[in-house]
Amino acid sequence: MNMKIEERTELMRKIKDEVVALKKSPLYGYRRESGNLPVIGEGNHSAKIMFIGEAPGRNEAKYGRPFCGAAGKILDQLLESIGIDRKEVYVTNIVKDRPPQNRDPNPEEIKIYGPFLDRQIKIIQPKIIVTLGRYAMNYIMPKFGLEFEVEPISVNHGKVFTVPSQALVEWGWKDHEIKVIPLYHPAVAVYNSHTLDQLKKDFEVLKNI
């Protein structure tokens, strides 16, 4: 299904409006009292590559932009290292509001915000989904018929998984090929040079496909 860019932008705007008004979310009250913003996502609405993290951190919730803090700097450097302009890709998270104290998102939050991410994937129809960290990997792989391939991120990082055609049919896509590439979360690389080296190598995989 080929959507015009205006249609994609309108559908994204609708998602934003719904998330802004998402009073049933356990993170809504915290967003309001701390003056935070929801972080919907950013980039090209018809991107070939979509990056999915877990939830906004402090900077992201302050500015309403994904990956604009320390982890974002690393993501920018990694993209630059393989000659991809961040404006060409789409970057988002599973959970659209910041959890307090940067704690990991919990299952209830993932359940509430996950459907917005699913809609974003349907709008963008990427060819490559790059998951950043284990939360995004654990969410995306089963959604794309790769549940039996889920392993710890230390095993799956940098591997290229082709989405089986049956899963594509379930997403309503014919004649569309999607690859899922799990990577370590760039936030880990802020303090761990081994993870940073590994991320650099894994980005080469991305470059090659």
Ligand code: URA
């Ligand atoms: N970590 C994430 O998972 N997402 C962001 O947007 C920033 C940090």
